[in-house]
Amino acid sequence: MKIGLFIPCYVNAIYPKVGVATYKLLTHLGVEVDYPLEQTCCGQPMANAGFEKKALPLARSFEELFGKYNYIVAPSASCVSFVKYNYPRMLEGEEHLCRTSEKIYDICEFIHDILKPASLPGVFPHKVSIHNSCHGVRELKLSSASELNIPRYSKIKSLLGMVQGVEVMEPEKVDECCGFGGMFSVEEPEVSVCMGEDKVKNHLATGARYITGADSSCLMHMQGVAERNKYPVRFIHIVQILSAGL
Numbered sequence: 001m002k003i004g005l006f007i008p009c010y011v012n013a014i015y016p017k018v019g020v021a022t023y024k025l026l027t028h029l030g031v032e033v034d035y036p037l038e039q040t041c042c043g044q045p046m047a048n049a050g051f052e053k054k055a056l057p058l059a060r061s062f063e064e065l066f067g068k069y070n071y072i073v074a075p076s077a078s079c080v081s082f083v084k085y086n087y088p089r090m091l092e093g094e095e096h097l098c099r100t101s102e103k104i105y106d107i108c109e110f111i112h113d114i115l116k117p118a119s120l121p122g123v124f125p126h127k128v129s130i131h132n133s134c135h136g137v138r139e140l141k142l143s144s145a146s147e148l149n150i151p152r153y154s155k156i157k158s159l160l161g162m163v164q165g166v167e168v169m170e171p172e173k174v175d176e177c178c179g180f181g182g183m184f185s186v187e188e189p190e191v192s193v194c195m196g197e198d199k200v201k202n203h204l205a206t207g208a209r210y211i212t213g214a215d216s217s218c219l220m221h222m223q224g225v226a227e228r229n230k231y232p233v234r235f236i237h238i239v240q241i242l243s244a245g246l
Contacts, residue, residue, distance in 0.1 A: 002032040004069035005239045006062075006104070008079040009041040015216045018237045022075045022107055025243040027117055044082040048182045051092065059087050062096070066101040070141055073110045075239050077136035077214045080106045080181070085139060106140055107239050108214050112155040117162070122244040125165030127238075129203040131213035131222070132157055132175045142214060146175050156214060156238055163241055169206035171199075180221035196225040212238045 003026065007019040026033050043055025062083065066072045074080050088098040111117065126227060132154070136142040143154035160168045175213045179185065179195025200222050213219055216237055223235045 001030070001068065001069070002034060003071040003073050003110075004066045005033050005035045006039060006042075006066065006072055006074040006079070008074060008076045009033070010220075011076060011216055014220065015237065018216055018239060020076050021237070021240045021243045021246075022073070023026055024246045025107075025121075025239060026073065026113075028121055028243070028246055029111070029117055032225060034069070038158070041078050042083055043225070044086075045182070047082070047086065047090075054177075056094065059083075059090050060096070062087070062089065063096070063098065063100055066104075070103060071110065071114065072100055073106040073107055074108045075214070075237060076216065077106045077108075077133050077140050077142065078217060080104050080109075081135040082141040084163045105229055106136065106142065107213055108136075108142055108155055109140055109158060112159055120159065120162040121243050121246055122163035122242045123165055124163050124241045124244045126210055127167040127169060127206075128160070128210040128212045128241065129169045129171055129184060129206045129208035130154065130174075131171075131178065131197050131203065131215075131218055133213055133215035133218045134154070134175075134177050134181070136214050137175045142202065143175065145191055156212075158239070159242060163244070166241065169208050171202035171206055176202075178218045178222050180218050182217070185221060192221070193225065196213070196221055197229070200225050200229075200231060200233070201210075203233060208233065210234050210236050210241075212241055214238055 043058035178199040179192040185192040
């Protein structure tokens with residue numbers, strides 16, 4: 001199986017170890033990984049700021065680079081969600097049938113739903129608290145949304161259950177927003193920080209040493225809150241836990 005690896009711009013620039021961990025884990029699981037060097041931002045920041053037309057060249061470039069693969073995998077629920085749910089509409093106006101939206105997956109979604117491994121290589125003897133990002137929960141269905149009143153499930157929790165030594169916790173208000181929300185944190189910083197503080201406190205109440213999740217953007221926001229308040233907690237992307245020891 002050969003996939004196209006998409007590493008979002010902020011992961012590449014700020015959290016490169018997440019990209020490396022994604023590559024290591026996929027190759028360990030027997031996937032042939034191709035990383036197109038010409039890839040760029042998916043266009044989400046421009047579209048979120050109200051400049052969707054400026055994101056169109058990036059969408060066309062993404063289609064050209066990644067359209068040939070059977071699957072596209074990325075360690076970012078929000079970027080995957082943007083491509084999956086916005087590209088078809090955006091490119092329709094260009095009289096272009098979107099090819100990438102149906103085959104792009106978040107790394108957790110891809111492992112859980114497509115690869116379905118019996119075990120994972122990670123060894124992580126720590127207590128971790130799961131952060132469920134809004135895009136991950138309500139668009140990619142990585143876990144159940146509490147407002148739907150459906151049976152609880154969590155693909156992230158299921159994957160962590162395969163990691164040796166890890167103790168998995170979930171905070172109160174398990175799928176409440178952390179306050180990042182892309183442009184929301186820029187346009188409403190005071191509200192965003194308050195939401196972030198509430199969220200981090202809920203994670204801390206679990207007694208976890210680490211907070212993990214599928215979106216580095218959310219983890220970055222909460223890490224800023226934690227560092228300013230000198231909270232005794234660390235942050236790590238889930239793919240780094242799943243691949244720990246490789």
